[in-house]
Amino acid sequence: MSRPTLITGAAGFAGGHLLDALRTSADTHPLVGWHRPGTSLAPLTGVTWQGVDLLDRAAVRAAVAHLKPSRVYHCAGAAHVGDAWNATARTLSTNVLGTHHLVEALRTYAPDARVVITSSALVYASSDAPMNEDAPRVPKTPYGLSKLAQETTAEGSDTGPAICIARAFNHIGPRQSSSFSSASFARQIAAIEAQRQPAEIVVGNLDPRRDITDVRDTVRAYVRIMERGERRRAYNVCSGRALTIGDLLDALLERARVPIVVRVDPARYRPSDQPVVVGDPSRIRDELGWTPTIPFDRTLDDILEYWRAQTSAS
Numbered sequence: 001m002s003r004p005t006l007i008t009g010a011a012g013f014a015g016g017h018l019l020d021a022l023r024t025s026a027d028t029h030p031l032v033g034w035h036r037p038g039t040s041l042a043p044l045t046g047v048t049w050q051g052v053d054l055l056d057r058a059a060v061r062a063a064v065a066h067l068k069p070s071r072v073y074h075c076a077g078a079a080h081v082g083d084a085w086n087a088t089a090r091t092l093s094t095n096v097l098g099t100h101h102l103v104e105a106l107r108t109y110a111p112d113a114r115v116v117i118t119s120s121a122l123v124y125a126s127s128d129a130p131m132n133e134d135a136p137r138v139p140k141t142p143y144g145l146s147k148l149a150q151e152t153t154a155e156g157s158d159t160g161p162a163i164c165i166a167r168a169f170n171h172i173g174p175r176q177s178s179s180f181s182s183a184s185f186a187r188q189i190a191a192i193e194a195q196r197q198p199a200e201i202v203v204g205n206l207d208p209r210r211d212i213t214d215v216r217d218t219v220r221a222y223v224r225i226m227e228r229g230e231r232r233r234a235y236n237v238c239s240g241r242a243l244t245i246g247d248l249l250d251a252l253l254e255r256a257r258v259p260i261v262v263r264v265d266p267a268r269y270r271p272s273d274q275p276v277v278v279g280d281p282s283r284i285r286d287e288l289g290w291t292p293t294i295p296f297d298r299t300l301d302d303i304l305e306y307w308r309a310q311t312s313a314s
Contacts, residue, residue, distance in 0.1 A: 004048075132283065
């Protein structure tokens with residue numbers, strides 16, 4: 001039997017979509033999904049669930065020693081930029097120490113594994129121009145700092161696991177937490193349509209411009225990086241185009257079945273909202289042949305239909 005593919009954070013947003021992609025692919029490696037201990041997950045055909053705390057060094061080492069995975073997608077971590085301002089220590093611990101425990105266990109028990117570390121565009125310094133992988137890495141947020149430290153922890157040497165870095169820009173889609181803007185907008189629209197809240201959406205800053213990709217394209221990029229990426233090389237996962245958060249909201253409101261008023265609340269502004277975050281996708285396109293393929297309209301339709309279904313079921 002072939003050695004398994006391990007996905008950390010497999011119960012999360014990107015990790016869950018990655019599991020979907022791998023389960024329907026021609027890859028014959030058994031799939032193992034790690035999740036936080038203490039959570040109960042429904043059985044999933046073709047997936048073995050394991051509760052492993054990445055901050056428990058002994059537990060990580062024991063699990064890796066048993067699995068000896070041939071491929072590892074490291075999707076686990078603290079993912080919310082805004083929350084990191086109020087939980088900086090937890091964000092750093094989860095994203096940096098958790099990665100250190102995983103990589104060190106792989107060096108010992110699966111030194112020939114291929115690994116994709118999912119990082120973030122927020123490791124880069126602010127720029128109005130599209131950023132390539134050689135742009136200065138000077139994060140402005142605790143979350144960005146944690147992802148830069150994660151990258152540094154994982155980069156390692158020319159021996160041991162072959163580690164690639166996937167620097168994901170904003171990615172959205174069905175099943176994302178409503179603590180993120182697109183999901184929050186869609187959840188509120190669905191609730192208003194169902195007459196469960198007044199026909200008003202309260203929002204924060206709508207001016208920032210973001211490079212946005214469908215999560216299903218994003219995880220397809222992770223698979224391509226796993227298959228073809230070079231050791232110790234970073235790849236932007238992005239579209240190269242940016243739109244404002246206001247444009248995103250307007251597009252969702254156009255799909256609403258009832259009139260909705262928007263009210264901006266300055267109290268919802270983040271301490272450091274970068275005006276523009278847009279990437280240069282040239283490297284992943286030219287070297288690995290990946291480009292996003294899911295139309296933006298389909299992404300928005302799927303997000304809104306997901307939240308309508310959630311609202312109806314609750």
